[in-house]
Each structure stands twice: as C-alpha cells, then as structure tokens.
Amino acid sequence: MNPLDDQLDRLFRSAAQSSAGHPVSAPFYGLETRVMAAWLAGQSVETGFWDMTLLVRGLIVAGLIMAVSFWPVLKSTQNSTEGAANPFAEYLQLTDSTISSDDAP
C-alpha cells in the first residue's frame, strides 16, 4: 500500500473515533413547537389537496351528467337546424323538378 494511503487511513480511523464519541444534545428550545407546526401544516395541506381532488372529481361528474341530459335536446336542435341551414333548398328542389318536367316531351 502507498505510504500516503496508509497514513490517510490511520488519520481517518482516528477522526472517526472522535465523531463516534460526539454526544448529541437535546433538541434546542422551540424546535418541538416548530416541528409540530410543520406537521399540522402538512396535515392541512394534505386535507386541502384532498378537497381539491374531490372538487375536481365532482366537477367532472357534474359535467358528464349535464352532457348526458342535454344530448337529446342537442341532437334534436341539430336536426332542425340542418333542415333550416339552407332555407332555399326546398324551393330550389321544387323549381328544378318543375323545369325538368317542362322539358319533358
């Protein structure tokens, strides 16, 4: 092994023993309160998110019900407007048939 690597390893081993013996102090003043506040905020965000999801789902279902219930009305309106789309259609058809019958020998 490279002597430098050996020295570095010994240095790290010694430093690791210092880190291992480092005592952990108690939570500092006010941390508990802040942590609890964060948890409560997380809870409310969660609830808010759930409410939003519920609202979106409700809107989708309401939209579907509206579409289904308006479908027959829309269909009938579309049919009537197709007929009325060209008001001269019937007149032109009648004229055409008259002309063709006049030309007949």
Added chain:
Amino acid sequence: MTDAEVAECLARGREGDEKAILELFHYMYPHVAKLVQANLPARESAEDLVQQVCIKVMAHLNQFSGKVPFLHWVSRIAVNTCLNQIRHEKRRPEVRLADLSEEEAKVVAHLATSRGELDASDHVASKELVDKLLGALRPADRLLMRLMYLEGRQMDEIAGLTGWNRSLIKVRAFRARAQLRRRYNLLMKENR
C-alpha cells in the same frame, strides 16, 4: 423504537394524536442531529440544518409509505438537505502547514514518523485536520468521503442515502481520494 411501533405512532398521528408525533420526533432527532453534525462542521448552521430537516420530515410525514424503515427515509432527507446546503458553500483554499494548530501539526508529524495508530488524545485534532483536508474538496466528494471513511457506511447504504448509483459512487470516491492524497502529500512535503 421498532418498525411496528413507528407504524403505530404514524397511525395515531394520522388520527391527530400530537403525542405520537412528538414521540416520533424524539426518536428521529438524535439520528438527524448526528447526521447533520457529521456532514457540516460549523455548529451554528448545523442547528439550522437540523431544524430544516426535522421540519421537512414532519411536513411530509404523510408521504412516508413504510416501504423502507423510517430512519432510512429520514436519513435520505437529511443527507439530501445537507448536500443541497453544502453545494452553496465555496471550496476552501489549500491547507498549509502554517494553518494547522499545534495539535494538528503533531498529528501530521506522528503519521509521518510512526506506523502505529494515533493516540486517543489525538482523535479531536485528527478530526479537525480531516475537516480541513475535506474542506478543499467539492461538496459532493466531501460528503462521500465522510460517509465512507468517518461513518464507515457501505456502498449500498450510500447509494440508498444519496440516490447515486454504484458506478458514480466509485468514480467519485476514486477522484476524491486522489485529491485528498495530493493535498495530504503537499502537507507532508512542507513537514519535511
């Protein structure tokens, strides 16, 4: 606290039991403090970081799925928070022999002249010397060296904590170790 006890605390917490959440906090706090202190030498910012990690954990407690042990999940949040924090730190300049304290210089001299392990009385100076040497590395490399050599964590564990894959860890470790060796060599040359 066992996994079952953690799960019970979480269930109680979901029902709004604040005592259960406090129990969880007191369970994870020493672990978080130790991780943060190990990865960030400056104590003042370590306190801020402990608070940041604890708040992050508590705010996202509902996202804990229970697929991994609770402390692993907490560790990952702690390590990522430390990594984000130390990314903003600048690299310190090269370590010179003149910058070392008397105890640290004694450690360097001991390492150069003796093949034996360092005395228990040298542990603190060794830690400070290591901190100085690591300070010159890039933040991610510094974190990796700490996890590997000071905390003695295995590759899989580091991958779990940092989210890095094994090959990235190997490459980073090799590069960081080479840089450390080069810096340490400079110190040794000055020591002669």
